[in-house]
Amino acid sequence: MPHAIVTNTERPDLVPVTARWRWEAFQQGRGRSLPEVTAAEAVGAASASLPRTFVLLVDGEPVGMASLAAHDLDTRPDLRPWLAGVFVAPHARGRGHAVRLVAAVEAEAVARGIPTLWLYTRSAEGLYARIGWRTVEMVSYREKVYALMRRDLSGSLG
Numbered sequence: 001m002p003h004a005i006v007t008n009t010e011r012p013d014l015v016p017v018t019a020r021w022r023w024e025a026f027q028q029g030r031g032r033s034l035p036e037v038t039a040a041e042a043v044g045a046a047s048a049s050l051p052r053t054f055v056l057l058v059d060g061e062p063v064g065m066a067s068l069a070a071h072d073l074d075t076r077p078d079l080r081p082w083l084a085g086v087f088v089a090p091h092a093r094g095r096g097h098a099v100r101l102v103a104a105v106e107a108e109a110v111a112r113g114i115p116t117l118w119l120y121t122r123s124a125e126g127l128y129a130r131i132g133w134r135t136v137e138m139v140s141y142r143e144k145v146y147a148l149m150r151r152d153l154s155g156s157l158g
């Protein structure tokens with residue numbers, strides 16, 4: 001099946017799709033409404049800088065996303081930028097799509113001369129650890145504990 005990766009900046013018609021995924025997977029429980037998340041998603045997609053949200057298309061159908069974001073974990077504004085919002089639709093999981101999306105974000109970071117990326121996760125530490133990410137510390141956020149991970153890209157910079 002042919003795969004393609006696009007951004008919702010070049011494909012603003014995908015903004016409602018990525019906003020719904022972001023809302024359902026990450027923000028629904030934090031008191032934000034879908035219209036609020038969709039409005040913020042549109043602003044981000046239209047921005048000249050970050051965030052950049054990559055969408056994986058399989059036969060033209062959007063099946064997952066991952067973002068390069070300036071900020072993600074509110075309690076660590078000192079760290080930037082972040083791999084954020086990694087999501088694959090349930091029916092498309094287990095086929096390497098998350099790894100493809102992470103690779104797209106890492107390639108964008110390298111193209112921008114960014115030497116280090118950060119992420120925080122509660123559920124997918126093992127996935128990231130296998131593709132070059134390192135857990136730096138465990139952090140408490142909103143009464144849950146997350147792995148704070150970093151990816152060193154300096155060896156890929158020209």
Ligand SMILES: CC(C)(COP(=O)(O)OP(=O)(O)OC[C@H]1O[C@@H](n2cnc3c(N)ncnc32)[C@H](O)[C@@H]1OP(=O)(O)O)[C@@H](O)C(=O)NCCC(=O)NCCS
Nearest residue numbers: 025086087088093094095096097098099121123124126127
């Ligand atoms: C986590 C998620 C993005 C994985 O997507 P996916 O497309 O199924 O992942 P991949 O197929 O690329 O997985 C790559 C590898 O990681 C493994 N893996 C997948 N999810 C994993 C998890 N939660 N923890 C550890 N390993 C995981 C896969 O088995 C696969 O291993 P393999 O290469 O040995 O076969 C997806 O389950 C999802 O969207 N979950 C809900 C949102 C979420 O939790 N996002 C991450 C927040 S940081």
